[in-house]
Amino acid sequence: MTDQRPTVRDRVVPDATVARLPVYLRALHTLADEGHATASSEELAAVAGVNSAKLRKDLSHLGSYGTRGVGYDVAMLVDQISTTLGLTRCWNVALVGIGNLGHALAGYAGFASRGFKIVALVDRDPDRIGQVINGIAVSDVDDLPRIVAERRISIGVLATPAAAAQEVCDKLVAAGVTSILNFASHVLSVPDGVDVRKVDLSIELQILSFHEQRKASRGAPSLTRLPGGRGAAGPPPSTADEKAANG
Amino acid sequence: MTDQRPTVRDRVVPDATVARLPVYLRALHTLADEGHATASSEELAAVAGVNSAKLRKDLSHLGSYGTRGVGYDVAMLVDQISTTLGLTRCWNVALVGIGNLGHALAGYAGFASRGFKIVALVDRDPDRIGQVINGIAVSDVDDLPRIVAERRISIGVLATPAAAAQEVCDKLVAAGVTSILNFASHVLSVPDGVDVRKVDLSIELQILSFHEQRKASRGAPSLTRLPGGRGAAGPPPSTADEKAANG
DNA sequence: GCGACTTTGTGCCTGCGTTCACAAGTCGTT
DNA sequence: AACGACTTGTGAACGCAGGCACAAAGTCGC
Numbered sequence: 001m002t003d004q005r006p007t008v009r010d011r012v013v014p015d016a017t018v019a020r021l022p023v024y025l026r027a028l029h030t031l032a033d034e035g036h037a038t039a040s041s042e043e044l045a046a047v048a049g050v051n052s053a054k055l056r057k058d059l060s061h062l063g064s065y066g067t068r069g070v071g072y073d074v075a076m077l078v079d080q081i082s083t084t085l086g087l088t089r090c091w092n093v094a095l096v097g098i099g100n101l102g103h104a105l106a107g108y109a110g111f112a113s114r115g116f117k118i119v120a121l122v123d124r125d126p127d128r129i130g131q132v133i134n135g136i137a138v139s140d141v142d143d144l145p146r147i148v149a150e151r152r153i154s155i156g157v158l159a160t161p162a163a164a165a166q167e168v169c170d171k172l173v174a175a176g177v178t179s180i181l182n183f184a185s186h187v188l189s190v191p192d193g194v195d196v197r198k199v200d201l202s203i204e205l206q207i208l209s210f211h212e213q214r215k216a217s218r219g220a221p222s223l224t225r226l227p228g229g230r231g232a233a234g235p236p237p238s239t240a241d242e243k244a245a246n247g
Numbered sequence: 248m249t250d251q252r253p254t255v256r257d258r259v260v261p262d263a264t265v266a267r268l269p270v271y272l273r274a275l276h277t278l279a280d281e282g283h284a285t286a287s288s289e290e291l292a293a294v295a296g297v298n299s300a301k302l303r304k305d306l307s308h309l310g311s312y313g314t315r316g317v318g319y320d321v322a323m324l325v326d327q328i329s330t331t332l333g334l335t336r337c338w339n340v341a342l343v344g345i346g347n348l349g350h351a352l353a354g355y356a357g358f359a360s361r362g363f364k365i366v367a368l369v370d371r372d373p374d375r376i377g378q379v380i381n382g383i384a385v386s387d388v389d390d391l392p393r394i395v396a397e398r399r400i401s402i403g404v405l406a407t408p409a410a411a412a413q414e415v416c417d418k419l420v421a422a423g424v425t426s427i428l429n430f431a432s433h434v435l436s437v438p439d440g441v442d443v444r445k446v447d448l449s450i451e452l453q454i455l456s457f458h459e460q461r462k463a464s465r466g467a468p469s470l471t472r473l474p475g476g477r478g479a480a481g482p483p484p485s486t487a488d489e490k491a492a493n494g
Numbered sequence: 495g496c497g498a499c500t501t502t503g504t505g506c507c508t509g510c511g512t513t514c515a516c517a518a519g520t521c522g523t524t
Numbered sequence: 525a526a527c528g529a530c531t532t533g534t535g536a537a538c539g540c541a542g543g544c545a546c547a548a549a550g551t552c553g554c
Contacts, residue, residue, distance in 0.1 A: 013457075016541060022453040026432060040501065049434035053504095053543055060503055068502045069550040085453050086460030093452075104351030110432065110449045115456075154459055155452070178462060179455040181448075185273060185357065187296035195458045197451045201428075202357045204444045205340075205402070206269040206332050208426040209362075210260075211442045212401055213333030215425060263511060287531065300513060300534095307533055315532040316520035 013084065017058040023048045024055065025081045025114075032074050040071035087115045092153045094120040094177065096168050097160030098128050098138055101183060105159055106133045119151045124164070141171060148175040155179045162186040169196075260331065264305040270295045271302065272328045272361075279321050287318035334362045339400045341367040341424065343415050344407030345375050345385055348430060352406055353380045366398045371411070388418060395422040402426045409433040416443075 013021075027047040031039050041059075045052035059066065059077070062084045066072045082088055095106055095118050102123075105111075111118055121138045123129060131138045139147055147153065156172040158165055158180060165184035172180060173194055182188055182198040190196055274294040278286050288306075292299035306313065306324070309331045313319045329335055342353055342365050349370075352358075358365055368385045370376060378385045386394055394400065403419040405412055405427055412431035419427060420441055429435055429445040437443055 014541075018454055018457050019450070021457075022447075022450040023434065025453075027434075042501085047434070049436065051543065053545090054541090056502065057504075057542085064503075066502055067550065068548075069500045069552085071501065084457065086456040087453065091452075091456055091459065100354050101351050104348050105448075107347050108448065111452070114449060114453060116452050155455055179459050181451050181455060187270065187274075187294070189296065193462070195455055197455060199446055199448070199451060200269075201352075201355065201446070202361060203266070203269040204428050204446060205338075205358070205363050206272075206334065206361060207265055208402055208428060208442055208444060209333040209338055210265050210268075210331065212338065212426045215440070261511075289531085298513070300515090301511090303531095303533065304512085311533075313532055314520065315518075316522095316530050318531065 013061050017061050018085075020048070020050065020054075020058055021062075021081050021085055023050070024058070025078065025085070025087075028074055028078050028081070032078070036074055038067075038071045039074055039077075041066070044072065090115045090117055091155055092117055092119045092151055093155045093157055094118075094122055094144070094148065094151075094153045094172070095157045095159065096122040096141065096172065097158060097164070097184075098123045098131075098133065099159065099161070102159035103133065105157065105183075106136070116155070118157075120147050120153060122147070124160075124168075141168060144171050144175040148172075148177060153177060155181065158182045158184050158188075160184055260308050264308050265332075267295070267297065267301075267305055268328050268332055270297070271305070272325065272332070272334075275321055275325050275328070279325070283321055285314075285318045286321055286324075288313070291319065337362045337364055338402055339364055339366045339398055340402045340404060341365075341369055341391070341395065341398075341400045341419070342404045342406065343369040343388065343419065344405060344411070344431075345370045345378075345380070346406065346408070349406035350380065352404065352430075353383070363402070365404075367394050367400060369394070371407075371415075388415060391418050391422040395419075395424055400424060402428070405429045405431050405435075407431055 024044065027044055028039070030047055031044065036043075041052045041056045045055040048055065056064075056066075059072070062080060064072075065076050065080060093111065093116050095102060098106065098121055102121075106118060106121060118134075118136065121133060121136050122141050122144060123138050124141045128138050129140050154177060156169075156177040156179070158168060158172070160168050162185045165182065165186040166188060169180060169182070169188045169190065173190055178193060179195045180188065180190070180197075182196055183200070185200055185202055188196050188198075271291065274291055275286070277294055278291065283290075288299045288303045292302040295302065303311075303313075306319070309327060311319075312323050312327060340358065340363050342349055345353065345368055349368075353365060353368060365381075365383065368380060368383050369388050369391060370385050371388045375385050376387050400422075401424060403416075403424040403426070405415060405419070407415050409432045412429065412433040413435060416427060416429070416435045416437065420437055425440060426442045427435065427437070427444075429443055430447070432447055432449055435443050435445075
C-alpha cells in the first residue's frame, strides 16, 4: 500500500472520495433530468446526501471545474467524474456462479447502465453449462483463461457459494482478471495488483442487528410504537447515510 | 448523531469494529469446524484477513475474554460476539420489492443462517401480490403497518426500483421499521433513530473501474500477461481486503 | 464600470482508526 | 519454584477524513 506511492504531480484521489463519486454522478443525472444546467454544491450535496463542504473538497481533488458565484456545470461535471472513474469506456465483466443470486445478477439492468457489460457467464455445474441466459451461454469455469483473453475481460463478479470462492477467485486471477466483486461470504486473498471489493448481505444485516439491539436496550422500548418516530428531532434533516453508509 | 452520546461507562464499540465483528464471527466458525478449541489473534486474524493488532483491539472493546499465552476460546468468543451483535435472538425481516433481485433474495439461504428470518414479502404490483415464494405470500405494500406490527418486524430490506425507494422507505418507517437495508440506487433520507445501510452494485463496480483504469494507465500495461501476477511481493501475504474492503 | 451578492476552493483543526511496540500475564518444563 | 516461550491488552504515534469558516473569484443589477 505504501508501494503504490502517488507521484506528487499525480492526481491523487482519496479512497473515500472515489467511493462517493458514483453517488455524485447519480445525483448529477437526477438534476440533469430535472432540467438543471448548473448546480451549486449545496444543491448537489443535498441530492447526494452529503455535506456540501465535503462535496466541494471531493470535487476539488479531480481538478474541479466549478464557477464561483454560479456553481458547477452539470454536463461538464458528469464528464469529469465519468472520466475519472473510467466510465467513458465499456468494461467487460465475467459473472461466475450462476446460482440463485448469479441468475438475478445476470438479469440486473443496473450493470449495463454505466458501461459495464456482462460478456461471460461461468459455472462449474455441467447442468448449468450451455444454458442460455439473457442471450449469453453459460461456460465452463475451466475455459476462463480463453474466455477472459478473447473477450477482454478485466472485471469478475463472484457469486459462488463461499466454499468455492477462493478457488474460483484464483482461476479468475490466473486468467488475467484484475478486479473482483465478491458476493460470497468468504475473505479472498489475492496477489498485489488485484482489487477486491466485497458485498455481503449477511454482514450488513448483522451490523443492523447490532444497532437494533442497542436501540431496544437503550432508552425507549416504546420507540416502535411511535408511527412518525421521534424523528426529525434535529434541525438538520440529516440524511442517515452519513452515519450508516458503507464507506 | 451527537445526540446518541455514549455514557462513559457504556460499552463503546466503534463503528469500524462493529463492521468487522461479523467477519470475525465467520472466521471463528471456520476455525471451530476445523476443530480448533482455541485460537490466537494471529491465527484468527489470518482467517479474517485483518491485522492481528487490529483484531485484538477490536475484541478488547467488547471486554475481551482472551487468555495470555494461549489465545481466545473459540466457543466463548462466538458467544461473546453473537451477544454483542444481537444474534442470540431471531430478527424478523420484511423484504420489499419482489422483482428480479428481490426474488433472489427471498431464496437466499444466507438470511436464515444467522438468525434473520424473512417473515414478509411485500410488493406494490397487483400481479405479484398473492404469489407464494418459499412458502410466504406476497402482501400489498399498503398492508405494511399491520404486517410489521403483527409479525414484529424491525428490519426492512428494500429491493425496489430506485424511483420507488424513498416512498417505500417512508412507509416502512411509518409502519415501525427502524433498520433498513437498501439495495436501491437511491440515497434514502430517514428520521433520526432509523438506521440505513446501502448495498449498491453499481457503486462497487464504478470503484473497481476507477482502480482498473488507474492500473491500465499506470506503469505496466503488460500486467495482465503475468499469470501469477507480480503479487506476493511484500513479506506479508496481504489479504487484499485491507485496502479494498468496504469499510 | 462598480458594488453587492453568491459560491467555490481550501487552510486549519479536531477526532477516529490503524499500527507499532512493549509491559503484563499465562502456561509448560525442568 | 523458577525460567523461558508465548500471547494478550494497550499506550502512543501517525495518518486520514470530516467539517468549519473565510478569502478569493466570479456574476448580476444598475
